[in-house]
Amino acid sequence: GAVVSQHPSWVICKSGTSVKIECRSLDFQATTMFWYRQFPKQSLMLMATSNEGSKATYEQGVEKDKFLINHASLTLSTLTVTSAHPEDSSFYICSARSPSGSLGEQFFGPGTRLTVL
């Protein structure tokens, strides 16, 4: 089946630094990618929807200036957490949808564990 990779799988950084997370669709072109966040003991939350070549659409309450999303190609979307703080520590998951996929063909990355010290 289709594969979506995320890099890095985990990262530890100091408060105030910026962290970039990559989401790649390895064997298909994804016109739409989604970024999710999961805090401990909580469910997934959609952060933003990223469409190739256009600005991301952010969910209510998600700061677009803090979580920069770039979807520069059909196989790569990046999420940059700028000036990270301990409260940004979370599990970040991306998913990618193939433009030819029918309902349900959304493929998820394995996630990135961010810990901000």
Add this chain to the structure above:
Amino acid sequence: KNEVEQSPQNLTAQEGEFITINCSYSVGISALHWLQQHPGGGIVSLFMLSSGKKKHGRLIATINIQEKHSSLHITASHPRDSAVYICAVEWEGFGGSQGNLIFGKGTKLSVKP
């Protein structure tokens, strides 16, 4: 064999019917999620369960940890419930309760008026 199995894969119902979607898993988990995906959109989280039963509106989710099984029920189904329902588990193999997610393949539900 997938660690998370959902059944049925596809389900068509008439409006008003009671619907059950099942999820079985084979790994130790700390929590189980039921997600809903509508066409063109991302995923909406419906429930997160670690034991027992939860209810939200017409939706009910149950989990039996000993049997490694969860069910999602929809009462008085409506065409707007048409979506893909995904079961995802947080497994204990990585980082304890903050483990990675393993997703089921989803159940495509169509509710006809």
